[in-house]
Amino acid sequence: MALYVHKYGGTSVGTIDRIKHVASKIVQAKRQGADLVVVVSAMSGETDRLLGLARQIQQQPNPRELDVLLATGEQVTIALLCMALETLGCPASSYTGAQARILTDAAHTKARILNIDTSRIRKDLAQGKVVVVAGFQGVNEEGDITTLGRGGSDTTAVALAAALKADECLIYTDVDGVYTTDPRIEPKARRLDRITFEEMLEMASLGSKVLQIRAVEFAGKYNVPLRVLSTFVEGPGTLITYEDEAMEQALISGIAFNRDEAKLTVEGVPDRPGIAAAILGPIADANIEVDMIVQNVAEDDTTDFTFTVHRNDYPKALELLEQVRRDLGARRVTGDDRIVKVSLVGVGMRSHAGIASKMFRALAKEGINIRMISTSEIKISVVLDEKYLELAVRTLHDAFELDKAPC
Numbered sequence: 117m118a119l120y121v122h123k124y125g126g127t128s129v130g131t132i133d134r135i136k137h138v139a140s141k142i143v144q145a146k147r148q149g150a151d152l153v154v155v156v157s158a159m160s161g162e163t164d165r166l167l168g169l170a171r172q173i174q175q176q177p178n179p180r181e182l183d184v185l186l187a188t189g190e191q192v193t194i195a196l197l198c199m200a201l202e203t204l205g206c207p208a209s210s211y212t213g214a215q216a217r218i219l220t221d222a223a224h225t226k227a228r229i230l231n232i233d234t235s236r237i238r239k240d241l242a243q244g245k246v247v248v249v250a251g252f253q254g255v256n257e258e259g260d261i262t263t264l265g266r267g268g269s270d271t272t273a274v275a276l277a278a279a280l281k282a283d284e285c286l287i288y289t290d291v292d293g294v295y296t297t298d299p300r301i302e303p304k305a306r307r308l309d310r311i312t313f314e315e316m317l318e319m320a321s322l323g324s325k326v327l328q329i330r331a332v333e334f335a336g337k338y339n340v341p342l343r344v345l346s347t348f349v350e351g352p353g354t355l356i357t358y359e360d361e362a363m364e365q366a367l368i369s370g371i372a373f374n375r376d377e378a379k380l381t382v383e384g385v386p387d388r389p390g391i392a393a394a395i396l397g398p399i400a401d402a403n404i405e406v407d408m409i410v411q412n413v414a415e416d417d418t419t420d421f422t423f424t425v426h427r428n429d430y431p432k433a434l435e436l437l438e439q440v441r442r443d444l445g446a447r448r449v450t451g452d453d454r455i456v457k458v459s460l461v462g463v464g465m466r467s468h469a470g471i472a473s474k475m476f477r478a479l480a481k482e483g484i485n486i487r488m489i490s491t492s493e494i495k496i497s498v499v500l501d502e503k504y505l506e507l508a509v510r511t512l513h514d515a516f517e518l519d520k521a522p523c
């Protein structure tokens with residue numbers, strides 16, 4: 117018998133009516149004869165609400181306690197969905213992450229799944245039940261509740277699909293697929309029929325929150341067929357798959373953006389070996405992830421060193437750099453936390469020159485100043501002032517004609 121994993125995000129289970137709607141979709145799918153494992157998120161806004169409660173007590177809550185708190189959101193929806201299924205005459209059992217034996221490491225608030233013991237789930241499926249699992253959570257070796265990072269229910273679904281060797285993992289959400297860019301920013305964005313794992317991973321890493329990065333990584337690694345589709349309108353959605361000949365041969369598949377950026381510069385650093393390590397060492401020691409790095413060509417034996425970090429880490433990074441500046445005898449430290457990153461993504465870039473210059477020209481025409489640039493084989497990212505985000509995304513969408521299907 118075919119086995120599918122469905123995942124319903126926060127908006128899809130945001131009200132009791134929507135939970136009932138999801139239940140009716142599940143019953144319909146079950147009638148077609150498949151085994152179903154369903155992963156649900158917390159009701160929309162609930163995880164933020166819980167975080168808000170914690171922050172009223174502590175700015176930096178204890179991560180172990182935070183996980184105990186945040187995991188409650190999904191515990192509510194699994195139970196409600198099972199009740200809704202029961203009323204439709206569909207036998208179902210709910211499982212928290214621990215009950216589903218989703219074993220993770222001990223990294224509270226960003227835990228990684230190590231193993232899933234699927235024996236109980238399989239037993240339920242064999243009895244004809246729908247299995248409903250709480251997304252976003254697991255349990256570590258000590259028996260403590262862990263969570264998988266924001267958007268982590270996607271990863272729960274993909275990991276379960278891999279462990280159960282499901283025929284497909286269907287991510288039901290509030291958009292009917294993966295678009296050329298976030299349709300909330302560019303209404304002309306176009307739904308893609310297919311996108312490669314590689315491109316989707318790049319889009320997710322560069323800020324497209326439609327799928328959690330780890331979910332895409334997992335799906336690529338274990339070859340889980342993954343589809344993003346709407347809870348509310350029927351349609352084929354977007355299949356995330358390996359590159360093949362049937363794929364649209366697009367130069368650019370999409371535009372991703374990230375608002376959570378900040379940049380820091382140490383000016384007038386003596387130009388000598390070991391400078392990069394001396395600046396970035398304390399940043400790494402403080403567990404702050406660095407994204408783009410630019411070191412200018414030296415003039416008068418000094419240079420400027422710039423890098424970007426997550427906006428949340430900006431105050432801490434600024435503080436650390438002040439100490440570094442004193443130690444190195446650098447001139448001054450400056451920073452800006454009102455910047456964003458906009459990226460073009462596409463495997464077609466590999467075999468085409470001139471994309472970067474076309475991108476820069478289009479932005480220049482609109483008077484948008486580029487502050488930093490970084491490229492890889494399949495992406496070009498630029499850092500811009502925050503106020504240009506929408507304009508830049510729409511300008512690039514037009515310049516590369518992403519609203520039109522490639523022929």
Ligand code: ADP
Pocket residue numbers: 124125126127128157267288289290291293294295296297298299300324325326327370
């Ligand atoms: P869920 O709660 O179902 O997990 P999310 O809010 O995490 O849903 O993800 C869906 C949202 O992702 C959409 O509403 C959309 O605004 C946003 N999004 C960002 N980039 C894209 C993209 N390229 N294609 C589709 N949606 C995108």
Ligand code: ASP
Pocket residue numbers: 125126157158163164189251252265266267268269270
């Ligand atoms: N509820 C969690 C969050 O809001 C997990 C998820 O929705 O995927 O991030």
Ligand code: MG
Pocket residue numbers: 125267270325326327328
């Ligand atoms: Mg999500």
